[in-house]
Amino acid sequence: MAVKIALVGTGTVGGGCLDILDAHRDDFIRHYGVDLQLVRVCSRKGDTAAAHGLADIFTDDYREVIADPEAQLVVELVGGTGVARDIVAGALKAGKSVVTANKALMATCGEELFALAEAHGCELAFEASVGGGIPIIDPLKHSLIANGITSVMGIVNGTTNYMLTRMAQEGLAYEEVLADAQQRGFAEADPSADVDGIDAAAKIAILASIAFNSRVTLDDVYAEGIRRITPVDLAAARDMGYAVKLLALARRTPRGIDVRVHPTMIPLAHQMAKVDGVFNAIYVVGDAVGEAMFFGEGAGAGPAASAVMGDVVDVARRLQQGMPPAVGCTCTDELPIVPVEELSTRYYLRLTVPDRIGVLAAASQVFSDNDVSLRSVVQEGTSARDAVDLFFVTHTAVERNIRAALDELAARPDMLLAEPTVIRVEE
Numbered sequence: 556m557a558v559k560i561a562l563v564g565t566g567t568v569g570g571g572c573l574d575i576l577d578a579h580r581d582d583f584i585r586h587y588g589v590d591l592q593l594v595r596v597c598s599r600k601g602d603t604a605a606a607h608g609l610a611d612i613f614t615d616d617y618r619e620v621i622a623d624p625e626a627q628l629v630v631e632l633v634g635g636t637g638v639a640r641d642i643v644a645g646a647l648k649a650g651k652s653v654v655t656a657n658k659a660l661m662a663t664c665g666e667e668l669f670a671l672a673e674a675h676g677c678e679l680a681f682e683a684s685v686g687g688g689i690p691i692i693d694p695l696k697h698s699l700i701a702n703g704i705t706s707v708m709g710i711v712n713g714t715t716n717y718m719l720t721r722m723a724q725e726g727l728a729y730e731e732v733l734a735d736a737q738q739r740g741f742a743e744a745d746p747s748a749d750v751d752g753i754d755a756a757a758k759i760a761i762l763a764s765i766a767f768n769s770r771v772t773l774d775d776v777y778a779e780g781i782r783r784i785t786p787v788d789l790a791a792a793r794d795m796g797y798a799v800k801l802l803a804l805a806r807r808t809p810r811g812i813d814v815r816v817h818p819t820m821i822p823l824a825h826q827m828a829k830v831d832g833v834f835n836a837i838y839v840v841g842d843a844v845g846e847a848m849f850f851g852e853g854a855g856a857g858p859a860a861s862a863v864m865g866d867v868v869d870v871a872r873r874l875q876q877g878m879p880p881a882v883g884c885t886c887t888d889e890l891p892i893v894p895v896e897e898l899s900t901r902y903y904l905r906l907t908v909p910d911r912i913g914v915l916a917a918a919s920q921v922f923s924d925n926d927v928s929l930r931s932v933v934q935e936g937t938s939a940r941d942a943v944d945l946f947f948v949t950h951t952a953v954e955r956n957i958r959a960a961l962d963e964l965a966a967r968p969d970m971l972l973a974e975p976t977v978i979r980v981e982e
């Protein structure tokens with residue numbers, strides 16, 4: 556018997572799902588015995604539905620989808636936490652299973668939605684919410700279940716990885732490469748979610764929750780973006796043997812979960828340093844598996860729809876066979892979040908200062924006064940005649956002390972000519 560599904564959102568990902576259904580519906584029947592029958596398609600405009608010959612089941616009112624007694628499975632591809640939340644919560648309350656690609660929703664309302672799914676005996680699947688086409692939720696929840704996961708590290712935002720790659724390889728400025736990314740459709744007109752690390756923060760919140768069996772929400776993640784990174788920093792990092800990536804990191808520590816997103820220097824020899832352009836990668840360390848890396852296309856109609864439709868076939872098969880839902884929420888523990896001020900790592904710092912005798916010594920003294928030990932110091936001229944860049948790399952230092960030192964430097968009227976650049980170093 557066919558499983559009746561409804562699709563809400565026919566944009567990039569929704570359109571990709573309709574393409575996959577057109578191309579592979581018969582394969583799903585032949586290979587897996589799953590017959591997916593679309594009974595409702597919803598978006599604000601009906602053009603995409605019409606182009607797929609689905610005008611007769613189109614509606615622009617998602618409430619009709621939730622109220623439709625036929626639909627057993629709702630695919631939410633609207634995005635955001637407004638209407639999308641009403642759709643997902645409404646569908647679950649109506650006893651319909653849900654597949655979503657919505658990282659913002661899962662990272663902010665995951666707990667509430669899982670509780671609804673459980674209360675109503677349905678399933679909530681969200682593979683496409685992290686890593687686009689790369690399978691990572693399912694491996695963490697199933698294939699790697701035998702592990703105590705110690706860390707998850709991801710390049711999970713293709714836009715910023717594309718920008719950093721071009722800035723590093725071609726010496727282009729941030730503004731120039733952002734305009735190019737927008738023109739190519741890799742960056743939104745308002746790029747803040749990507750360049751400020753919010754998108755990556757939502758994704759690492761989801762991954763950390765699964766990896767450490769403890770709820771991590773978007774608000775728990777310290778996020779810093781790439782706006783302050785310049786080609787000068789990327790060249791300096793390369794000279795020191797590092798690539799700079801916007802890394803989303805989650806670690807299990809004795810004090811709780813250390814979870815953050817920020818530009819990070821990674822040794823050039825590390826596999827993650829070789830992930831360039833719009834590609835994504837997620838690197839997982841477990842006590843049994845050791846190190847495992849997942850690599851692929853993190854966005855776009857095809858990759859995202861591949862993950863969505865994988866979930867759809869999987870959930871539909873269970874519905875068709877009358878099986879109970881797969882494992883839902885696995886956040887059984889309540890681990891604290893370690894404040895970023897307690898982070899202990901090495902730091903790259905670039906200070907633009909007046910080209911005057913004694914400035915370097917004074918800046919070094921401020922670091923020393925704040926318990927920050929310097930490993931190397933380099934001074935270089937800048938394009939401005941009266942300014943120089945001071946490049947510091949610290950020994951392992953505590954974030955709180957780094958911040959105190961930078962605050963002290965900023966408070967001196969004759970010291971900093973620009974906002975300092977801070978990049979944390981991962982070994």
Ligand SMILES: NC(=O)c1ccc[n+]([C@@H]2O[C@H](COP(=O)([O-])OP(=O)(O)OC[C@H]3O[C@@H](n4cnc5c(N)ncnc54)[C@H](OP(=O)(O)O)[C@@H]3O)[C@@H](O)[C@H]2O)c1
Binds near residue numbers: 563597617631635855
């Ligand atoms: N794009 C990617 O590469 C990618 C990758 C992974 C995950 N995702 C996630 O997938 C989801 C969808 O992203 P997308 O890129 O496909 O977005 P999109 O292209 O902007 O499509 C959004 C769709 O939602 C519809 N919609 C908006 N408000 C609606 C409402 N009130 N009622 C009914 N339909 C409404 C829009 O209708 P109209 O077309 O009529 O305006 C459009 O069809 C998001 O959660 C996103 O984070 C996207």
